[in-house]
Amino acid sequence: MRSYLRIIRVGLLLRVCEFSISRGFLLMAVIQPIIFASIAFYLFKAGGRSGTLLYASLGAGMMGIWSSTLFGSGGALQWNRWQGTLELLVGAPPPFIVVLVPLTLATSVTGAYAIFATLLWGRAFFGVPLHFAHPWAFALAVPAGVLSLGLMGLLMASSFVLYRHANALSNLLEYPVWVATGLLFPIALLPGWVRPLSWLLAPTWGIEAIRHSALGQGAVWFPMAMCAVVGVAYFSLATIFLGIFERLARAHATLSLT
Amino acid sequence: MTGNNTRIFFVGGLISFRALFNWIKPSLYIPTMLGSTVFQIVFFVYLGRYARTGQDDAFFIVGNAVQVCGMSSVYGMTMAVANERQFGTLGPLLATPANRMAIFLGRGLPVLVNGLVVSATGFLFGIVVLHFRPATSTLPAIAFVVVVTTLSCTAFGMLLGSIGLYGKDFFFVANLAYYLLLLFCGVNVPLDDLPGWMAAIGRCLPLTHGIAAARKVAAGGSLRSVSGLVWTELGVAAAYALAGFLLFRLLEGASRRSALLDTF
Numbered sequence: 172m173r174s175y176l177r178i179i180r181v182g183l184l185l186r187v188c189e190f191s192i193s194r195g196f197l198l199m200a201v202i203q204p205i206i207f208a209s210i211a212f213y214l215f216k217a218g219g220r221s222g223t224l225l226y227a228s229l230g231a232g233m234m235g236i237w238s239s240t241l242f243g244s245g246g247a248l249q250w251n252r253w254q255g256t257l258e259l260l261v262g263a264p265p266p267f268i269v270v271l272v273p274l275t276l277a278t279s280v281t282g283a284y285a286i287f288a289t290l291l292w293g294r295a296f297f298g299v300p301l302h303f304a305h306p307w308a309f310a311l312a313v314p315a316g317v318l319s320l321g322l323m324g325l326l327m328a329s330s331f332v333l334y335r336h337a338n339a340l341s342n343l344l345e346y347p348v349w350v351a352t353g354l355l356f357p358i359a360l361l362p363g364w365v366r367p368l369s370w371l372l373a374p375t376w377g378i379e380a381i382r383h384s385a386l387g388q389g390a391v392w393f394p395m396a397m398c399a400v401v402g403v404a405y406f407s408l409a410t411i412f413l414g415i416f417e418r419l420a421r422a423h424a425t426l427s428l429t
Numbered sequence: 430m431t432g433n434n435t436r437i438f439f440v441g442g443l444i445s446f447r448a449l450f451n452w453i454k455p456s457l458y459i460p461t462m463l464g465s466t467v468f469q470i471v472f473f474v475y476l477g478r479y480a481r482t483g484q485d486d487a488f489f490i491v492g493n494a495v496q497v498c499g500m501s502s503v504y505g506m507t508m509a510v511a512n513e514r515q516f517g518t519l520g521p522l523l524a525t526p527a528n529r530m531a532i533f534l535g536r537g538l539p540v541l542v543n544g545l546v547v548s549a550t551g552f553l554f555g556i557v558v559l560h561f562r563p564a565t566s567t568l569p570a571i572a573f574v575v576v577v578t579t580l581s582c583t584a585f586g587m588l589l590g591s592i593g594l595y596g597k598d599f600f601f602v603a604n605l606a607y608y609l610l611l612l613f614c615g616v617n618v619p620l621d622d623l624p625g626w627m628a629a630i631g632r633c634l635p636l637t638h639g640i641a642a643a644r645k646v647a648a649g650g651s652l653r654s655v656s657g658l659v660w661t662e663l664g665v666a667a668a669y670a671l672a673g674f675l676l677f678r679l680l681e682g683a684s685r686r687s688a689l690l691d692t693f
Binding site: 194195198203209210211213214215216217218219220340342343345346347349355356357360 | 456457464469471472479481600604605617619622
């Protein structure tokens with residue numbers, strides 16, 4: 172157990188350092204959220220909804236975390252496939268999930284730059300007031316959201332072991348999750364059937380916890396608890412799926428196929 | 430253009446597209462190019478509704494359906510050069526005596542067609558799912574405007590693709606350019622709502638005038654009424670194509686001198 176924790180800690184640190192100097196990740200975690208935040212700022216200003224600028228900042232930040240997690244988790248296995256290291260990782264003595272957890276967590280941790288980038292951008296160029304209703308709760312809500320997204324990334328990555336075109340799925344899933352989890356507009360605007368789907372997605376609870384703690388317009392602890400609940404569910408499912416898919420990929424010899 | 434150059438333009442362009450994009454399969458193409466297109470439109474339509482900017486859904490549907498052609502044009506043209514380098518074929522290609530203009534422009538043709546398919550998918554989705562109802566009589570004019578806009582985006586992609594001859598991080602440049610087009614070109618935010626300097630930059634970029642023309646035509650305007658915008662978009666296309674070609678020749682020479690052709 173101790174050695175597993177060490178693998179996760181060292182792996183997380185290594186991957187965060189790796190992603191932090193990757194221009195692709197910085198584009199997703201800093202520049203892209205800033206561009207989307209700017210679009211939302213201008214739209215909300217044009218609509219006379221200046222009071223929603225902090226709402227937009229936080230939403231655009233969460234969009235960046237999701238993009239980073241999605242592309243990181245989708246790409247994690249693919250990059251290892253291309254580099255020929257996936258078999259080595261699967262064949263290493265620790266369970267593959269222990270190797271994979273720090274990788275997917277690192278994608279969401281790196282994505283957390285997005286929240287700070289959009290808040291600073293909004294403050295500096297759009298005069299967004301940074302007055303948080305519950306600053307301590309906000310300080311907890313951000314890591315809770317990041318952790319649950321990282322574990323969602325783990326679930327996705329575990330299913331991507333089988334799917335050789337995981338990158339395509341990553342390209343497809345970016346906008347739908349932005350839509351379905353109400354990152355820049357409320358879910359109430361969407362058709363009713365989207366609502367139950369959104370409950371299954373970590374960004375819904377993450378952004379709710381972050382927004383409620385920042386804007387003080389609702390319960391903070393319930394969405395934060397839901398981040399933990401869905402996080403545990405993702406981890407459990409990922410453990411099961413990874414066991415099955417890893418076995419299938421080895422049996423069908425598709426592990427290293429690009 | 431001589432017969433040989435015509436062959437390089439058409440046949441060479443098609444063969445290079447098939448070779449450089451040999452990884453494109455329906456399982457990749459549909460989610461990446463078509464799936465993300467329709468969800469981008471949904472996202473901005475709902476964002477527009479929530480922001481209550483006074484613009485109707487058609488504003489966002491037309492803006493995004495035209496803008497998505499940039500996905501094919503910007504990334505496609507960048508990869509048309511960058512993949513040659515990655516596959517190790519750039520050196521042999523540039524060692525041939527083939528006309529550079531024919532090589533360069535030929536690569537843009539399949540990318541242009543792909544951009545039109547993506548854009549058409551966006552419009553079709555808007556019509557079928559989001560109740561976008563342009564008059565049937567305006568459809569040919571909209572199609573013409575989209576062709577011109579895709580042409581201009583492809584020319585912009587040529588300029589970015591030329592950077593791939595010299596710089597290694599061309600995907601960063603392509604990604605950045607694609608997202609900046611979304612902000613600067615009046616795709617979702619009208620130019621009047623942007624600061625003056627952003628609107629000024631937007632007017633020098635592809636898409637801006639094409640999107641404005643497409644919106645006017647979709648609202649019932651005639652092609653004649655938007656001829657100024659269409660000619661401007663064509664002018665932008667010509668300027669980027671020329672700049673792209675000149676940069677291509679310049680960086681070709683530079684990458685030969687510094688032996689960077691095969692480094693990746």
